[in-house]
Amino acid sequence: MVKSLAEAEAKNRAHPLAQFVTEAGAMVGASFVRTAVDRDGRLEEVRRLSAALDRELASLHRGLREGRTRLAELTARADDVARRLEEADRAITTAADEMAQREAERAMLSREAEIVSEQLAAVEAAAAAARHRLGAELEDLGELPPLPPVPEAPVPLRVEVAALRWERSRLEAGVEAARVQVQAMAAEDPIALRQALQMAEAERTEAEQEIARAEDEFRRAQSVYRETTERVREVQAGHTDAVRAWRDSAASAERLRGEHEEEDRARYDLEHRVGEGERVIREGHGADPAGSVGELSDADTVEELIGRSELVARRLGLLGRVNLLAGGELESVQERHDFLIRELEDVKGARRDIERLIEDIDRRVGEEFGVAFADVAREFSSLFVTMFPGGEGRLTLTEPDNLLATGIEVEARPSRGRVKRLSLLSGGERSLAALAFLFAIFRARPSPFYLMDEVEAALDDVNLHRFLEVVRGLARDSQILVVTHQKRTMEVADALYGVSMRQEGASTVISQRLAEVPVH
Numbered sequence: 001m002v003k004s005l006a007e008a009e010a011k012n013r014a015h016p017l018a019q020f021v022t023e024a025g026a027m028v029g030a031s032f033v034r035t036a037v038d039r040d041g042r043l044e045e046v047r048r049l050s051a052a053l054d055r056e057l058a059s060l061h062r063g064l065r066e067g068r069t070r071l072a073e074l075t076a077r078a079d080d081v082a083r084r085l086e087e088a089d090r091a092i093t094t095a096a097d098e099m100a101q102r103e104a105e106r107a108m109l110s111r112e113a114e115i116v117s118e119q120l121a122a123v124e125a126a127a128a129a130a131r132h133r134l135g136a137e138l139e140d141l142g143e144l145p146p147l148p149p150v151p152e153a154p155v156p157l158r159v160e161v162a163a164l165r166w167e168r169s170r171l172e173a174g175v176e177a178a179r180v181q182v183q184a185m186a187a188e189d190p191i192a193l194r195q196a197l198q199m200a201e202a203e204r205t206e207a208e209q210e211i212a213r214a215e216d217e218f219r220r221a222q223s224v225y226r227e228t229t230e231r232v233r234e235v236q237a238g239h240t241d242a243v244r245a246w247r248d249s250a251a252s253a254e255r256l257r258g259e260h261e262e263e264d265r266a267r268y269d270l271e272h273r274v275g276e277g278e279r280v281i282r283e284g285h286g287a288d289p290a291g292s293v294g295e296l297s298d299a300d301t302v303e304e305l306i307g308r309s310e311l312v313a314r315r316l317g318l319l320g321r322v323n324l325l326a327g328g329e330l331e332s333v334q335e336r337h338d339f340l341i342r343e344l345e346d347v348k349g350a351r352r353d354i355e356r357l358i359e360d361i362d363r364r365v366g367e368e369f370g371v372a373f374a375d376v377a378r379e380f381s382s383l384f385v386t387m388f389p390g391g392e393g394r395l396t397l398t399e400p401d402n403l404l405a406t407g408i409e410v411e412a413r414p415s416r417g418r419v420k421r422l423s424l425l426s427g428g429e430r431s432l433a434a435l436a437f438l439f440a441i442f443r444a445r446p447s448p449f450y451l452m453d454e455v456e457a458a459l460d461d462v463n464l465h466r467f468l469e470v471v472r473g474l475a476r477d478s479q480i481l482v483v484t485h486q487k488r489t490m491e492v493a494d495a496l497y498g499v500s501m502r503q504e505g506a507s508t509v510i511s512q513r514l515a516e517v518p519v520h
Contacts, residue, residue: 390415
């Protein structure tokens with residue numbers, strides 16, 4: 001028993017194996033000083049600081065969770081916007097295709113209206129020629145008895161009228177189908193469709209007027225013919241004898257008329273076919289019909305031309321239907337292709353940048369690793385001499401030329417022999433060598449805080465003393481927390497924390513700060 005810590009310290013130096021206790025309850029032993037049990041205000045301050053840090057950390061965690069939730073929402077919104085943009089692109093492409101189809105149908109109807117106009121003009125010309133021919137024949141007959149009455153109109157006119165009526169019905173059906181399509185598309189583009197409908201109705205009205213005029217001309221021709229027939233019948237009543245003499249001539253004239261009608265039909269058929277051929281040459285091939293005919297030689301017979309035509313027709317059949325929208329599709333595909341090329345160039349540029357960044361990172365990592373390894377190897381050699389007096393230890397690289405893939409070999413030679421591999425050391429020596437490597441890393445790259453869990457369990461007393469000397473050196477610059485069951489390790493600590501079982505069976509956490517005895 002002593003009166004003060006100073007007296008206990010002085011007597012401890014004189015008697016290092018004894019233990020001295022002050023009246024306040026402090027204890028001084030061979031290698032430790034235990035302070036009296038009292039309340040320390042700093043512990044409360046540390047607890048308050050720890051609680052404040054816990055609250056700040058919880059706030060940061062909440063902010064991090066909210067940020068992650070917000071990031072997930074923004075990502076979902078971005079995906080939705082991208083999906084809606086794709087749907088809008090598809091809708092625009094579909095509308096453009098439908099517009100191109102309607103434009104092609106309108107052009108086709110316009111062309112059919114032009115053809116009908118040409119046919120109506122031909123019918124009017126044929127009717128005028130028929131009227132002129134009929135007037136000339138009446139003048140030539142004079143007082144001669146007229147031809148026998150013809151109950152029907154001339155065959156060419158009937159054919160033309162029937163064709164025009166069929167064409168009119170077909171055009172009406174086409175116009176009706178177009179009107180249905182226009183009504184269906186009115187909701188998409190009302191102004192353009194109404195204008196197209198008005199134009200189509202105007203063209204239809206003009207065509208109907210032309211047909212009505214042709215029918216009026218035909219009816220007038222029939223009326224003139226009936227009037228002429230009545231006059232002929234009146235004259236025939238007074239000239240029956242002349243009629244009997246004229247019948248033979250009428251029979252031959254009728255035969256000639258039949259031949260003439262056959263020739264007219266053949267000529268009309270040929271003219272129609274020639275007209276169609278010229279139209280195909282002009283519109284389909286963009287050539288002059290007269291020039292194309294002039295290029296034919298004597299060897300180009302009708303049979304040969306027919307055979308070549310059939311061969312071309314078969315080849316066209318093999319090619320399939322012509323895609324009228326290929327031009328528009330080519331433009332869209334070309335734009336898409338150019339866009340993808342630009343995107344590919346951007347990706348390639350980004351890849352080159354990333355590769356350069358990776359090379360720079362690898363270079364920096366290699367440099368940092370080389371510097372860190374040199375520092376750790378230097379500290380390891382120094383610490384190994386401290387933990388193994390008279391020994392030698394070093395660190396080497398397995399691949400010095402490839403720092404990113406190299407391994408590290410630990411060579412250890414205690415003072416007792418030429419041992420270079422950790423596998424040949426005892427358990428305690430291996431633990432001490434591993435601690436030397438660990439402390440070398442701590443010294444090369446210091447940290448303000450270290451936590452170790454029973455790292456000295458396999459050490460004997462001598463090696464434990466060396467371990468504790470190194471720990472004291474680290475404790476000068478950093479805080480060290482050691483989980484241990486070694487008494488000597490506890491004796492060098494500044495504070496002890498543990499769990500104790502009380503008599504009532506409940507465990508409790510206890511702590512004890514060990515104050516150092518001032519040296520006088």
